[in-house]
Amino acid sequence: MSRIVARLCLLTLPLVAAACAERVKPPVAPPFMALPPMPGPKPTPPASSAPNLVLPPKLADGSYATPNRSLSGAGTVWHFRVALNVAALGCDDAAHSVANAYNSLIRTRSARFDESYKALTTQYGSLNTLDVAMTRLYNYFAQPPAQPGFCAAARQVLAEVPAVPDAEFPVFAAKAMQRLEQPFLDFYGAYEKYLADLARWANAFGKVQVTTGYVRVEELTPPPEPVAPAAPTAPVQAPEIRP
Numbered sequence: 221m222s223r224i225v226a227r228l229c230l231l232t233l234p235l236v237a238a239a240c241a242e243r244v245k246p247p248v249a250p251p252f253m254a255l256p257p258m259p260g261p262k263p264t265p266p267a268s269s270a271p272n273l274v275l276p277p278k279l280a281d282g283s284y285a286t287p288n289r290s291l292s293g294a295g296t297v298w299h300f301r302v303a304l305n306v307a308a309l310g311c312d313d314a315a316h317s318v319a320n321a322y323n324s325l326i327r328t329r330s331a332r333f334d335e336s337y338k339a340l341t342t343q344y345g346s347l348n349t350l351d352v353a354m355t356r357l358y359n360y361f362a363q364p365p366a367q368p369g370f371c372a373a374a375r376q377v378l379a380e381v382p383a384v385p386d387a388e389f390p391v392f393a394a395k396a397m398q399r400l401e402q403p404f405l406d407f408y409g410a411y412e413k414y415l416a417d418l419a420r421w422a423n424a425f426g427k428v429q430v431t432t433g434y435v436r437v438e439e440l441t442p443p444p445e446p447v448a449p450a451a452p453t454a455p456v457q458a459p460e461i462r463p
Contacts, residue, residue: 260425263417266410267365275408284408287357288401293390294339299357300393301326301333303400306361307374318371321378328382332389360404369403 265271276284283289288299308322326333344350361370377396384392 260421263414263421265414267407269365269407269411273411275411284405286401286404287353287360288397291397292339292343294336294343296394296397297332297336297390298340300397300400301336302354302357303361303370303397304374304378306358307371307378310362310367311371311374318375318378321375325378325381329386329389332386361400363404363407366403366407369406370400373399373403 265273276286279285279289291299304322304325308319312318341347341350344353377399381392381396
């Protein structure tokens with residue numbers, strides 16, 4: 221009898237072991253999860269400018285609506301004077317070379333500037349309207365991000381102007397205005413590219429946060445509301461404009 225029991229135990233032992241083996245399964249490795257591409261560096265505004273500037277509107281031809289568009293002959297000459305006045309105040313060096321060159325320009329071309337001012341006053345209809353427009357123009361030329369290029373252009377123009385015959389001065393002023401304004405247009409173009417790059421960065425990546433073994437993608441926080449460009453830290457005050 222004992223032999224029969226022993227044989228039964230021997231026969232059932234593998235079955236019990238197999239049953240236990242089925243109940244205790246080895247741990248299964250988690251499925252492989254590919255990480256999303258990590259975001260590249262977040263685009264930054266050009267020339268250390270603010271991240272929420274409002275650019276001038278674009279016109280149908282793709283150009284920016286700046287204060288220097290569609291000027292009359294008198295307006296071009298006077299805007300030329302304003303641009304170089306801002307340069308004399310903001311681009312000067314220890315030797316006062318820019319200020320001295322500007323003062324020389326005012327002395328030698330005073331008749332031209334007086335004529336332009338009188339015509340521009342008539343065009344605007346009142347001194348108050350003209351003063352408001354000129355304050356806006358002074359602040360336009362004083363925008364900090366464009367100052368390096370603007371100051372370089374102003375120095376070149378001031379170096380060339382003494383050799384310009386008086387009869388050719390209006391034509392010279394019109395061509396020089398394009399050079400003086402170009403740094404601001406270049407900045408606007410660079411800022412527009414920054415906005416496009418930022419939008420692509422946000423759409424492609426968002427905020428990716430990696431923790432141990434897991435990836436969590438968070439939605440971007442809304443960007444700050446756009447604000448108009450702030451006035452320069454030390455705004456250029458328009459000097460008294462005399463006819």
